[in-house]
Amino acid sequence: MTSELFIQYLLAGITYGSIYAIVAIGFNIIYNATGIINFAQGEFVMFGGMISISLLQFMPLPIAIALAVILTMLIGALIEICFIRWLKGPSVLRLIIITIGISILSREVAVHIWGESIRSLPYFVGNEITSIPVFGARISPQVLWVVAVSALMVVALGIFFKTTSVGREMRACASNRKAATLCGINTANMVTLSFILSAGMGALAGCVMSPITYSQYDMGTGLAIKGFTVAILGGLGSAGGAVAAGLLLGVIEAFSVSVVPLAFQDAIAITILLIILFIRPQGLFGSKEASALKEF
Amino acid sequence: MKKFATKILMAVVAVSLFAGPAMAETIKVGAILAATGPASFLGGPEARTLEMLVEEVNANGGINGNKIELILKDSAASPEKAISFAKQLIEEDKVLAIIGPSTSGETMKIKNIAEQARTPLLSCGAAEVIVNPVASYVFKTPQKDSYAVKKIFMEMNKMGISKIAVLAGNTGFGKAGKGQLLKIAPEFGIDVVEVEVYDKKSNDLSAVVAKIKANKDVQAVINWSIVPAQAIVPKNMRQAGWDVPLFQSHGFGNIKYVEAAGAAAEGIIFPAGRLLIADTLPADNPQKGVLTNYIKNYEAKFNEPASTFGGHAYDAFAILMAAIAEAGNDRDKVRTAIENMKNFAGTGGVFNFSKEDHNGLDIDAFQMMTVKDGKFVAYEK
Secondary structure (H helix, E strand, C coil): CCHHHHHHHHHHHHHHHHHHHHHHHHHHHHHHHHCCCCCCHHHHHHHHHHHHHHHCCCCCHHHHHHHHHHHHHHHHHHHHHHHHCCCCCCCHHHHHHHHHHHHHHHHHHHHHHHCCCCECCCCCCCCCCCCEEECCEEECHHHHHHHHHHHHHHHHHHHHHHHCHHHHHHHHHHHCHHHHHHCCCCHHHHHHHHHHHHHHHHHHHHHHHHHHHCECCCHHHHHHHHHHHHHHHHCCCCHHHHHHHHHHHHHHHHHHHHHCCHHHHHHHHHHHHHHHHHHCCCCCCCCHHHHHHCCC | CHHHHHHHHHHHHHHHHHHHHHCCCEEEEEEEECCCCCCHHHHHHHHHHHHHHHHHHHHCCCECCEEEEEEEEECCCCHHHHHHHHHHHHHHCCCCEEECCCCHHHHHHHHHHHHHCCCCEEECCCCHHHCCCCCCCEEECCCCHHHHHHHHHHHHHHHCCCEEEEEEECCHHHHHHHHHHHHHHHHHCCEEEEEEEECCCCCCCHHHHHHHHCCCCCCEEEEECCCHHHHHHHHHHHHCCCCCCEEECHHHCCHHHHHHHHHHHCCCEEEECHHHHHHHCCCCCCCHHHHHHHHHHHHHHHCCCCCHHHHHHHHHHHHHHHHHHHHCCCHHHHHHHHHCCCCEECCCCEECCCCCCCCCCCHHHCEEEEEECCEEEECCC
């Protein structure tokens, strides 16, 4: 393998990895607050992309994206308030089934609004054929946007959870909901907030990746599966773990192309997931004690 | 008085009973299309086309005074649903004929059902296996994929290209095309040095493009797919700074894919039906009238560009209506009428059906095209 090809594979891997990581982080926020996996996470990504594309006809790109993120956060809040908030002591299984239902519902709504065709945002810098040379290989500038935005999200989330009082309350709610309630924290509001946050993250992800992957009403499912794999791989609830696992999976997938046909790419990802779950059931970066405390 | 009224009523009933068959009737036509789901880019335009055409036919008084009733079933590209809808349409609704399904995979699952129930099936699926071997009640309107393959290889011979890479989508269309490409390549002295299959849900294909690019023998790439993911390949190729000729299949014939690939779509060479370049056709072309009319009506009604896929449903419907006009509401007679149809100008080409050929189109139904300034134009060297 030439060094040029090596770098090209590496860059492709980083592209895939950043996309997976950015989706996985959304899973983690809701998991931390509620202990459930929100299978409608991929639909937040879809809504972000689709709404921003529609808004782009009326306003410049940055405003369209900002507004799309805000609208998707409202959708996230609405979903939580309508379907989750009023449930009294729901079981994990019930919540998961509800999120699957929401995911199907969202897809149907999207196909009625936007139809079945693919759309995309324009490249933020340059166009479809622009590329920048990196050590002899070439990369689309949009990839840098995806990498930068995911990095920024992780840092911002870290700061939010560590330094702000709302962030600390959310963490308290995550580690022990009953104790948090006894301390006077409104846990129901924290759960709504977690849906708003992860909807916002998903929407932003949907916008930055749209020029690369396109947006379509049913794009959420595929992304959710990969994002879920990465979230488990990194250890549920850990944002840093999601990034590391996302990049790891992306790079492995990219390099796997050189040894086996492309068609086996997904099989390799799943094999690695299974191996890691056998050796480290709590994920690569998850703590054993923490996962033992969770129901799921 | 009461007796008299009863008599009149009985007379009316009797007259209407006997006069029934002679008076206008409603002819039921079934359609199984993937209006939603992964093949909705095919089934969507097809379903809309049929709805528009049925409205048109009925507004003009129907066929020989008989109204057409369309029973449209959305299979969402699921073969299982296609099977149960086919049975339902044939046994419960007792339709005269079925248009669809949209995909080759679904069509193959119901080919035998239609054949055994002696119900004409006019498929919108592209794969050649639908009509080869011939089943007497099964027809298809899209051009055969082997002709598209030959058209591409003829162009490569002209350009002096002999070593190529093939990238195909993992759908029925992609697999059938890959098979045809590999089978026919030796006939044209073309050597396929790299073959890769990509998922229909791919997000990015830069890794596999890098792999193929590393093989210095490759002089051209054929990207054979019908799903949106095909638009990712040209982008990743051009982003990698690779400018070998890129050929695509007739599955690229949707302006949305050109928009999706943007600047990277420029210069892609592909075979397709003439619908895409209808406005530039000479006035004496037999398809000119059909095409401009269909495109005008479709775009006015649905406010989206017409595609060759919707055209396949147009052809299926137009052929069926012509057969009904000739043979009436009878499955066997309609089947025979279709089989004997000659010189029928549709959107996909000029159809000449026969006992051996239930597609009716020849290689000239395809025209090599390219993308220039974001538009389809005829390809000329």
